[in-house]
Amino acid sequence: MMEVVIAVVGEAEGGRVSGGSREAVAFVRRLSTPARVIGVLLSDSRDSAAFWAQADGIEVMPGLAPGLKTYEQRSFLSALIQVLDRVRPSLVVVPHTARGSDFAPRLAARLRLPFTPSVCGLDEGETSPLLIRQVMGGKVIERIELPEAAVLTVAPGAFTAEVGSAPGMVREVEVNPDPPAARVMGRSEPPTADAGLARAEVIVAVGRGAGETGIPLGRELAACFRRGALGSSRPLVDAGLLPYELQVGQTGATVAPRVYIACGISGALQHTAGMSGANFIVAVNTDANAPIFRLAHLGAVMDLRELLPELIERLRSMRGSEQ
Amino acid sequence: MVCVRAVPDLESFPAAEAERFPAIEGLRYRLNDYDLFALEEAARLREGIGARVTVVTAGPARVEEQLRKAVALAGDDGFRIDLPESDDPDPFRTAAALADFARPRGFNLILCGAMSQDRMRQAVGPMLAELLGWPSAAPVIRLEIVGGEALVDWELEAGARERLALPLPGLIAVQSGINVPRYASLSNVLRVKKMKLPVLPVAAPEAPTRTEAAWRAPDRGRCEFVHGSAEAVAAIIAERIRKSAPVL
Numbered sequence: 001m002m003e004v005v006i007a008v009v010g011e012a013e014g015g016r017v018s019g020g021s022r023e024a025v026a027f028v029r030r031l032s033t034p035a036r037v038i039g040v041l042l043s044d045s046r047d048s049a050a051f052w053a054q055a056d057g058i059e060v061m062p063g064l065a066p067g068l069k070t071y072e073q074r075s076f077l078s079a080l081i082q083v084l085d086r087v088r089p090s091l092v093v094v095p096h097t098a099r100g101s102d103f104a105p106r107l108a109a110r111l112r113l114p115f116t117p118s119v120c121g122l123d124e125g126e127t128s129p130l131l132i133r134q135v136m137g138g139k140v141i142e143r144i145e146l147p148e149a150a151v152l153t154v155a156p157g158a159f160t161a162e163v164g165s166a167p168g169m170v171r172e173v174e175v176n177p178d179p180p181a182a183r184v185m186g187r188s189e190p191p192t193a194d195a196g197l198a199r200a201e202v203i204v205a206v207g208r209g210a211g212e213t214g215i216p217l218g219r220e221l222a223a224c225f226r227r228g229a230l231g232s233s234r235p236l237v238d239a240g241l242l243p244y245e246l247q248v249g250q251t252g253a254t255v256a257p258r259v260y261i262a263c264g265i266s267g268a269l270q271h272t273a274g275m276s277g278a279n280f281i282v283a284v285n286t287d288a289n290a291p292i293f294r295l296a297h298l299g300a301v302m303d304l305r306e307l308l309p310e311l312i313e314r315l316r317s318m319r320g321s322e323q
Numbered sequence: 324m325v326c327v328r329a330v331p332d333l334e335s336f337p338a339a340e341a342e343r344f345p346a347i348e349g350l351r352y353r354l355n356d357y358d359l360f361a362l363e364e365a366a367r368l369r370e371g372i373g374a375r376v377t378v379v380t381a382g383p384a385r386v387e388e389q390l391r392k393a394v395a396l397a398g399d400d401g402f403r404i405d406l407p408e409s410d411d412p413d414p415f416r417t418a419a420a421l422a423d424f425a426r427p428r429g430f431n432l433i434l435c436g437a438m439s440q441d442r443m444r445q446a447v448g449p450m451l452a453e454l455l456g457w458p459s460a461a462p463v464i465r466l467e468i469v470g471g472e473a474l475v476d477w478e479l480e481a482g483a484r485e486r487l488a489l490p491l492p493g494l495i496a497v498q499s500g501i502n503v504p505r506y507a508s509l510s511n512v513l514r515v516k517k518m519k520l521p522v523l524p525v526a527a528p529e530a531p532t533r534t535e536a537a538w539r540a541p542d543r544g545r546c547e548f549v550h551g552s553a554e555a556v557a558a559i560i561a562e563r564i565r566k567s568a569p570v571l
Contacts, residue, residue, distance in 0.1 A: 073458060098479040101445050102461060109415060109450040112530040117444050135443050135538065137333050140341040144536045181458040183488040185474075190482030201570050225570045238500030244482070251482050258568040280567040282560055283546070289338040294544030298563055300556050301548065310557035318561060319571045 004035040007089035009080065010060075011099065012041055012048035017055070020095030022161035024154045025056045028093055029162070030122055031129055031146070038087050042079050042175070044069040049170045057164020061087060063175035070184055071099050077106060078178035084111075086173055096153035108151035116144050120155040120269070138268040138291030157273065193253035194245040200229035202259040205248055205275070207233040209264025209285060210304055212241055217308040218263055224315040231255065233271045249274035263304045267292025284308075324428070325365045325397060326421055326435040326447070327358040327380050329389035333440055341538040345408060354389045357436025359396070359504040361497040364466055365434050366397035366505065372468060375399050377430070381406040381420045387520065395507040395515040403522045410525075412442070415532035418450035420525045425455060432473065433494040437462035445496070452494035460489055461496030 006028050010021030021039070028037050039060035041049050049062035063083045067075050080103070084092065092107065094100040096118045108115035121132035123143060130143040131152065197203065202225040206218040215236070222228035231253075232246045248255055249271040260278035264285060265271060272295055275281075283296035284304045293299045300307055331344070332351040340347050368374040378398035380390045387403060394401035404420045411417070425433065433452070438445040445461065452459035464484065465476035473489040478498060489495070549556045565571060 073460075098477070102449065102459075102477075105414070105444075105446040105449040106453040106459070108446075108532075109418060109453040112415075112532060114532045114534045115414060115444070115446055115450075116534060117446060133443075136331070136336055136338070136341075136441055137443075139333070139336060139338045139541070140344075140538050141541045142536050142538055144534045147534055150534070181490060182460070185486040185488055187479070187483060187485045188476075190484075201568065202564075227570070234499065239503070247482075250480075251478060254481070259564055259570060261564075280564070282564065287334065289336075289540075291541065293546045293548075294541055296544075296546045298560060299546040299548045300560065301550075302553065302556065306553040307557060307560075310553045311560060314557045314561040315564075315571065318565060 004033055005038060005087060005089045006035045006091045006093060007038050007040050007084060007087050008093045009100075010039050010041045010048075010052055011095060011097065012043035012045070015045065015047040015051065017041065017048050017052040018095065018097070019161065020097055020154070020156050021052065022056055023156065023159045024093045024095050025058060026159040026161050027119065027122075027154045028091075030159065038089065040080065040083050040087065042068045042076060042083070046170075046172070053168025053170050055164060055168075056161070057166040057168050059169045059171065061171050061173050063173045065175050065177050067177045067180070068175075072180040072182060072184055073102055073106070074181035075177040075179065077103050077110075079175040080107065081110070082175045083173050090149040092151045094151065094153045096155050100153050104151055104153050111151070114147045114150045115152075116150060117153040118155045118269070119152055120158040134269055134291070137266055139289055155269065191245050194229065196229040197231055197246060197248070197253055197255060199227065200255070200257050201225065201227040202261070203229055203231045203248070203255060203257045203275075203278070204261045204263065205231035205233060205265055206236060206242075206263050207265030207271070208235040209266070210236070211264070214264055214304055214308075215241060217304065217312070221261065221308055221312050221315075224312055224319065233265045262292050262296070263308065265292055266290045267295060324377050324379060324425055324430040324433045325358075325361055325393070326433065326451070327362070327378060327390065327393040328355045328436070328439050329353065329380070329382060329386040330355045330439055330441040338540045341540050344538050352385065352389060354392055355436050355439050357438060357440070357497065357499060358393065360499055360501050361434040361436050362393055362397040363502045363504040364497055367502070368432075368468065369397060369399075374432075377402065377428070379404065379421060379424055381417050381525070382411065383408045390520060391515050392507065394518065394520065395511045396505065401515075401518070401520045403520060404525050405522050406525050410528070410533070412536060413533040414442075414444050414446035415450055415530065416528055418447045418454055419529055421447070421451050422454035423526055424523065425451070431491050432468070433457075433492075435494070435496050437496045437498045448494055448496035455492070455494075457493050458489050459494040459496070460487055462498035463495045464498045464501050466495060466497070466501065
């Protein structure tokens, strides 16, 4: 039988390799197919490759070229194809990051391979493992039979990196990337998260279901707590109703307060990525099927406009009696 | 060219019946939210630089209603590629059908939404660009056309952004929040109501890129639900919050 080769395309990060790259290796190990795992790393320095090979105990094939210092789609893809031509993998596994989502579907199309993005779990199937991913805004779970050959991306935080048991190994590959198509003009960092949000013990977060009228109620509820703060999911920020500094989630702040009260937030992966570390999660939503209830400890299926005024009154009277 | 997609209405989607999708009775469809942002960008280019806008969708006959709505928002014309329901789950097949449509027509720019809200793959746009040999950027939160190039900001991790000058022709997948989508004016709705939206046949599949997928409702998880009047529920929640942390 031919040996199964699985390539994991890592991301170099200041002489190391990203956590997502190592999680992708952890995913491959959970597939329980005997396979040769090869880490592919495209960058301008050797350090990350050595770090990765040792950390995960895998063979790493770095493609090194000065043009690969910053990611540019065309250069990166051409170099990646050159390395994959040598590796000849059946599966190509990519961390689901901004960059991964940029090149992975293109790679699948170029290689004419099936593409399954943002895999967040594994189930056992009758003949092959089943890849689990969220669809319909997290309301539904999709299970996909793992094809013999495919390009996959792995959701951040879904698998836990483990220390490798085998000695790692680095084999450099020469690459000649195509010239870039796009000009990279610079990078801007987001405004820092609201200071109140970062040190809050209780965060009251409002979402699409709260709408414009729910925001004052959320703010009032947050004010009931000693160190309470208002947070938001993306839709209200996109609509210009709240500033970006209050946004919690994949494209906003990551928080871990003692109590998180999600009001009118459906709880798609993009939001929960930023708050799943909260100690105690309360969810209020009119949709009993909202995925936020899978994460919440305590849930109420009701309109927050009815519940929040009662809750505010209750907390105020409790506070009054404690003082 | 703007690519749009009809998706099942997320709010009313019965998760418990997910296994029967798409054969769920009475399922309502609407335009994918992200596509509304792409259409708004197109409408602005139409007004700003006099761009001619063609709206395209690939899907069965049921999607015509949403196509018509999209054309009313931003399009000069609209086409439906007759992709059967059974091929809908394959992003490569959709991208290949759209590429066949785009190739002979000389578009300068293709806009689409950053992802579909039902399948959530973020795949068709980049695949379409790949098949055309064009550069692509996704998800894009700012777009400006300057001197034959697209100046875009695309989103990286945790809110960071990178600015790119993308040569045209190119494909841009638009992120939510890039603009505030308009409603279609009555005159535009009437304009499109009588318009003939051609239906084009789809070529045979090129490669076995389809995966076998099944949908199911997620597990209930650990949530303890509180029932009763708002007052009773508020009392329980307040008590539990106080127990879990001295935060008042």
